[in-house]
Amino acid sequence: MSESCSLLHAALDDDDRVFEMADYQGPVARWCAGCGDHSVLTAAQRLLADEQLRPENTVFVSGIGCSSRFPHYMKTYGFHGIHGRALPVATGVKLQRPELDVFVVMGDGDCVSIGAAHWIHAIRYNVDMVALLLDNNIYGLTKKQTSPTTPQGYSSNTQPLGSWLPAMNPLEATLGVTNASFVAQTAEWVPAHLFATLKAAHAHRGFSFVRILQRCPHFTPDIFDQAVKDPNRVELLEHPEGIAAPGLEKLYTHRIRHDPADIHRARELAEDSSTVRLGLFFRDERRPRYEETRELPHHSAADKIEVLEEMFERYAV
Amino acid sequence: MSESCSLLHAALDDDDRVFEMADYQGPVARWCAGCGDHSVLTAAQRLLADEQLRPENTVFVSGIGCSSRFPHYMKTYGFHGIHGRALPVATGVKLQRPELDVFVVMGDGDCVSIGAAHWIHAIRYNVDMVALLLDNNIYGLTKKQTSPTTPQGYSSNTQPLGSWLPAMNPLEATLGVTNASFVAQTAEWVPAHLFATLKAAHAHRGFSFVRILQRCPHFTPDIFDQAVKDPNRVELLEHPEGIAAPGLEKLYTHRIRHDPADIHRARELAEDSSTVRLGLFFRDERRPRYEETRELPHHSAADKIEVLEEMFERYAV
Amino acid sequence: MAMKLPTVGETPAADREVRVRTVSDLSVEVVSDSGEGAQKCGQIFGAVSAKMGNGVWTVEIIPAEVEPPPRSPAGASGIRIRLGDTEVTNWGDETDVAVAFNEQVLLGRHRLGGLREGATVLLESMWKTHPDPDIQTQYRAGLEELQEAGYRIVEVPMEEQCLTVVDNPRRGKNMFALGMLSWMFERDLDRVREQIAQAFRKKAAAVTERNHRLLELGYAWAADHLGERWVVPTMDEDRPHLVMNGNEAVALGAVAAGLELAAMYPITPATSVSHMLGDVFHRFGGVVHQAEDEIAAAGVAIGASYAGKCSFTITSGPGMALKTEFLGLAIMAEIPLVVVDVQRGGPSTGLPTKVEQSDLLAALFGQPGDAPHVVVAPATIEECFHVMTTARRVAEALRTVVIVLSDANLATGVAPFPRPELLPAWQGGPPEILPVPDGMAPYQWDPRTGVSRRFLPGQAGGEHTVTGLAHDERSKVAYDSSINERASAMRSRKLAAFASTLLAPDVNGDAEGGDLLVVGWGSTKGAIEEAVSRARAEGLSVSSLHITFLSPLPPGLAQIFSRFRKVMTVEINYSDRKGDPFVTETNRRRGQLSWLLRGATLVDVDCWTRVMGEPLRPARIVEALRDHMPVAELAAAGAEVAEL
Amino acid sequence: MAMKLPTVGETPAADREVRVRTVSDLSVEVVSDSGEGAQKCGQIFGAVSAKMGNGVWTVEIIPAEVEPPPRSPAGASGIRIRLGDTEVTNWGDETDVAVAFNEQVLLGRHRLGGLREGATVLLESMWKTHPDPDIQTQYRAGLEELQEAGYRIVEVPMEEQCLTVVDNPRRGKNMFALGMLSWMFERDLDRVREQIAQAFRKKAAAVTERNHRLLELGYAWAADHLGERWVVPTMDEDRPHLVMNGNEAVALGAVAAGLELAAMYPITPATSVSHMLGDVFHRFGGVVHQAEDEIAAAGVAIGASYAGKCSFTITSGPGMALKTEFLGLAIMAEIPLVVVDVQRGGPSTGLPTKVEQSDLLAALFGQPGDAPHVVVAPATIEECFHVMTTARRVAEALRTVVIVLSDANLATGVAPFPRPELLPAWQGGPPEILPVPDGMAPYQWDPRTGVSRRFLPGQAGGEHTVTGLAHDERSKVAYDSSINERASAMRSRKLAAFASTLLAPDVNGDAEGGDLLVVGWGSTKGAIEEAVSRARAEGLSVSSLHITFLSPLPPGLAQIFSRFRKVMTVEINYSDRKGDPFVTETNRRRGQLSWLLRGATLVDVDCWTRVMGEPLRPARIVEALRDHMPVAELAAAGAEVAEL
């Protein structure tokens, strides 16, 4: 198509495009067989189709890690950046182009270890985006090193005698940051819940933090094993304001009522790590969103020159 | 003293040295008149004298900022490092020399902004040291820029129209980190409480995080004004297991009973920022301390060679 | 004509002769404890002088602490104004006339070598009779030290005088001083009054009125008591000028360049750019984002650039260090980005408020891996304004990082420059979000120039994932080694192509050649060129050349160098001196530019550098030139041989 | 003698002639999908070969993904073993003999140019009759492509054979392959059995037994069916040797150097050093601290060094970028620190598993401000071991940062080296915590050498605060500018003093001079020297020189260079080629070492560099030498002129 034709094209109203899941699918994902990242990819593609998001207006930003390969497998815009720094990049994208749908994909090392400062501050900025923490409790890409979320005592290549400290709980930490506005947990092996959670996260106006428990059959095949095999080890948070994943009632009989407006209870529920709790821990739609600072009228070049000339007067001799 | 004399000197048992406050005092502090950092310096010197800590076995580590000038004004060992990175340095000191008493002095920008990742992880490592956050709600040294703890709406040189976001609450965030073991708040204008808090922090085996509300008359003279002038705006946490600062009962009549073992209540109390609460929010002596990983027997050069030779066998051809 | 001026501190009598001297160049300074308003006094004096048609260069004297103790030599706070009968391009040498509010701050300036021998000093005399006997003693001792140094000291009862008009003389002495200076330099009092009114326009009218009275008081006192006046002839200049410092020029330059997002983390001496933008940027639809750290600031700027118009980030040395990894990503992923580094003294925290030019090599080579990008250094305050447009355009055209190296000298120096005639084109258009023609790839490198066109989110058909991994034209991760060779070549090619558009720099002095060519970069241009003029006036065959683009280098350097018997750089960074213990030709640490030029041209480029935490003084450069003249060096070598 | 070996995939008949060839050098590789044990097979083969007295260099073939899809060209996982009749110092050129478990991984290797034309390939034949017809088709097409490329392909029913011994041939094929190779290279079967037992010592005895049976099966099959055997003569070597890779050598070298704290954050290809240390360090009282990021890792190491014995941190390019600020601090505050950078392909995330030597300039100049420190590059696996002791000692003696530049080639290459005779002195003593003699200052610089003695916490009377601000001898913040000049000189002086202890490097070849001198650094030494030998054998007048200390540079370079008509570097980093569009002598991006040498010596040091994501192949270097011989260049220039 020539340059002039493409101009014509832009003028067309293409709102009548209908997107199938395939429209969001990039090249075949190169994760290990059985890797939980595959399910998240599928859920994300399903969400995009469900919401009919335009591929060209959607940006997946990631850091470095197995999970951070995510954008390469989407047929949207993607930014595969550097380790730990996905959130500042995503913030920049959103400050510049608030109209874009921005998703951030991070691993547990990426987000909770090297990216910790950006994570804490992104929660506070509360910029409207969906942040996915793909938590396999290990460093996958670099081949099995301890991550902050590795269970205490679990052996890795850097701590062969077992991780020395209790695992960091990302939900608790997130809930401790002033201006947190959406905090949920789901698991990639419960696709219905995963999808429902992504949907709620996307619907939320603000920074939606979703921790996704993710299996890494290559390095931590055992970690989520029990919870995967035994639904009784899983507890679903339920509430009219919470995340509803229809069809799970039968399988997951352990359920607990939790009002996502109650941050104190949210923290208590998040803290206890004896059961795997899935659902919406906290949501507050009224928190200020930082990108609102950017909601400034557009100025033409001529306008700007006028104001600049006026400022020059202050400095004129 | 010649080299050989100094050797003799080392052999002397100098445990009978008695230290006065003056033994810890370095050159005259170059903070502004009325700066709250002065009070913290005095309190620290008092603590050292009270505990009879040897100046040569005490290390003050800091980052960069007005508050980070602290070590220069002590007559102990000091490490005035780079902005935001005091905690890793202190961790290194303590891993290498667990017998030293280590204090860390940070500003709010230093700890909560640029140092956030290290802060979060230092809480988790729970290395035995006293970490002081001198929180004046502003960047002092660089002349009045917004810090994460700047009150919402407060104007600065980078956000002249007022800080856009609600202030980050460092106590809440600290309490959200798994393995937190000691969290307290005090104010430099209440010297008795400040001293008692430092004393308790020093007594605690683990990472003692103390947020000190600190006046900056130069840039934020108004921020703590009301609390300074009106003791009724201050609430003291009290408990037999808490921090007792005798002599304050009359002045500070607002008191609330809080068991520092109760983390849930601690979080609730920390969250509410309508009153200034001073006291011990949380303490748990049983959390694992990371430097215990370093408690390894010392090996002589010959020992090491023996083991190394043994290892060589695996690689021998 | 015999002078009646007392040379040792004493208030002069009212009946005396007044000597008027015409000079083409003179420096004045006002020093005080911090908070006493010396800077305001000097700013007004400088602005009026500029308006009257003098060349002016103003530089602030800033103590290291926020609020240093009063009456301490290290606490000297103030301002220095250099006046000239033609354009003034640098802070000059020592001060000729100083007004000091106490003897201690003056001692501070004296001990740093800030005052010229024989300088005239107007010193507040109240300390002589201060109730605190310690202070009296200090004052006497101080006076003695100053007197021994040979200054012409005039004791002035400033406080006493001011008390006739105001209750708190701490808030008025500066205007009294302004009055004295106005008399001494024959400033147009109406203009001074006007400038005072402008400076205090945000305060109550009574403030201006009171300040006018203090001004007049100082003027009258000087007229009654002082015996020296100076005339610095003025120029006729029709073109309108602006007076501001380099950081203000960068801030307004960023606006003129159409930049709309400044991501930063505070750091001296860069921060004031964001203070300025914080005040005004929203009026242009712009945003200052103060990030949690310098890494995030770079990340936000890159994210914003990726999604649309080029953004920028601004910092100083320690912040540059933190941005290193992100710069590599922007270069690899070909995301335009402007980075302003306002250099200060290093390494590490170093000398935060002082000037140095020692980030050059780190700016050029700091990123692990081969990371070609552009480095440009403005040399004047005017260039600080214009460089921002250049930087944005080059960053966007080449899809790469452009590092702008300013420094503390430019950041805080104030001087007039021709008012720019703003063009809309400087701002660049808003990015076009059009569908991408079929078959176009996100890195469709032009094989000759390496340039390609980027796709922005929103452009249908352009969906792709940018990555810091080695990648091919379609931004697919490269598993094949030859792809990396090709992409590396393309990223490098852009610089060579850009270099071909640069012109060989002009020689200041004698383009035909001569004994010595001095090469400089960045803020030292004014001082170097002034030194070269003076040296040429002495008959030395010296010329100079200033380099604006450090990466890529401009063409023609080797040819120009070949016309001179010797080439050397003059820089504010560290170099071992010849003859230092153990130092050899191979292992000598050299001025950073000289290093670069040696590698590029294979000419034996020598260097003379200093890291004194202050801008270079032209007179010191002249000395260095004399020492480094090939003939002088030969003579020195000869003398050494003779001694053996 | 006519060969009966089928050249296109077909299993050979049992009756055939066997040709035995004696060669001095040969490369073998085993490739498979990941998880099929090709690496184990090769490791055992390599170890046995080393024990038998062959020179050996082993390098792993690692796919980019953790678990790439099976049967994909990009997923080739395996190992390559180069054998020689003398010491083998590098991975060599293309592979002569390959065993492949499927045709796709072989195609991957072929397409990357990994196999020599005419190479012998033993290919698993099961795919020919695979139930999935697509696979059959792929196999046929693959075979055709390979056949056209001219390989001698032997189809081997490995799976079928293994099934006679085991149920799951995926877990046995590698031992079968080992058996075939053992026959082909006349390996001593007892030694192989022993090595298998050693390799599987942690597994049940039955595993070893089963593997022995598979080994024998493969051996017998080969004896029955193959027509080619190779003899690589062995050396008599009495000195005991160790076989390991460069990262293991760094880890054990750190132990031997007495280092006790390794602070790190995982990053390829550096991480395996910490894996090794994680396993063994506690047995030496050592600790591996995995920090939250690379910045913290540097900080922890610096804190630990400050408080006692020198510590170290280990990383690769992106991590180096993050440590930049802390390195400046350590240099400024004069805290000893060892930093190991295992270089990978850059810039940015680049080629994480592949070799490059492109962090040199960043290591030298990456820190803003003038930050003198030491940079040293081991050239062999043996040097990886010993450099750690040197680095610790130099860091402590000079109180500064020592950067050790290893790379992915050394990190993953495995070769024998003489077993070190360990000395207690290498470990250094535990720091002495004695009171400080009165009047001593924490930076009491020796004015000639810049060296001073640091005080550690615990030393009474030595209390002081180290700082990254400019400071004087007593570590007091400097407010006076001359202090900064002095301290800068002292920090720089240390390097010059250290340089004076270095020896001029040896010339490999003809020290008297000649046409061309090749200069290298780091892991390329073996390949360069091999290439030089080959070129000299061809009659070219070429020599080489290898630089170990990059900062400070050793003495004598200019003198040595002057004896050669031309000097060039050979490096694994990017350079523009002469004649590339727009590239001129001034703006050409050059190999990083050549840059450094030009500036230091003013000799026109040319360069030949590649960034193909693989170690240099000696044959390619030889080609480059031929092209760069001054005569060849003249001829080429002549030809060009003639064409005009």
Ligand SMILES: Cc1ncc(C[n+]2csc(CCOP(=O)(O)OP(=O)(O)O)c2C)c(N)n1
């Ligand atoms: C600055 C930097 N440090 C380290 C690395 C090496 N690295 C790549 S991915 C990774 C961690 C991967 O773990 P995680 O974030 O949990 O992601 P996963 O692979 O488990 O999905 C590390 C340390 C890097 N690429 N860059």
Ligand SMILES: Cc1ncc(C[n+]2csc(CCOP(=O)(O)OP(=O)(O)O)c2C)c(N)n1
């Ligand atoms: C890497 C780096 N970034 C920025 C700075 C500049 N800087 C120095 S202190 C400071 C913040 C000071 O604020 P705070 O930490 O709250 O300490 P305070 O001065 O208020 O005590 C900043 C941004 C620096 N020195 N280094």
Ligand code: SF4
């Ligand atoms: S290593 Fe683990 S996280 Fe990475 S792709 Fe494989 S299964 Fe997934």
Ligand code: SF4
């Ligand atoms: S600026 Fe504020 S924090 Fe800094 S010394 Fe002054 S009063 Fe203290």
Ligand SMILES: [Mg+2]
């Ligand atoms: Mg992970």
Ligand SMILES: [Mg+2]
């Ligand atoms: Mg502060």
